[in-house]
Amino acid sequence: MNIIDGQQQSKEWITLSLLYLMENKVYSDIKITEIAKKSGLVRQTIYRNYQDKDDILYEYLCHQLNMMDSEITKDQLSGEAIFIAFFNMWKEFVPNSLFQNIHAADRKIRQIIYRSLEYFVQTKYLNYFIPAQMSVGPLQHYALRSLSSMLHGILIEWSLQHYQQSPEEIGKLTYQLTDSTREYCLQGAMDKERKLNL
Incomplete structure (x- = not known):
């Protein structure tokens, strides 16, 4: 070895x-x-x-999110199907020990989940709705943080509710709730691209 x-x-x-x-x-x-x-x-x-135990859990969650991204990319999903797949995979692959700790209201767990979702939104999810050659501007950074927060809030609440809604229902709801944020990021990227080409 x-x-x-x-x-x-x-x-x-x-x-x-x-x-x-x-x-x-x-x-x-x-x-x-x-x-x-x-x-x-x-x-x-x-x-x-x-560095510490938080890094262990953070790396594990990022790895799980990367696997989700691979599935989403392989299946060439778009629109609300991305969110449906995300919630479906979360429900299927998140270990019971993490689920239990979300229910234990451990703030540290929630912070690490947020960090991993922020990583996912900025490095993976962004590619789903903004063409690769475009980049977001400084103001879109706030919109992406907002998108991470929304996704985090919905994910935690859905977990606390023991997945009462199906991944399809919660995925469609998340897609609708994040519509203006996604639109803002896309518009910002298009504006930035336009200015660069002038």
């Missing part, structure tokens, strides 16, 4: 250990020492791979 494979395996053990510990303990109460013990690794190995 080479160094890269060993590092990847260590990261997987660390992540799985954290998710396992979250099944019986609130995320904020889990210590790095417990993650190290559960994974069979020393603390230094964890700190060699991650």
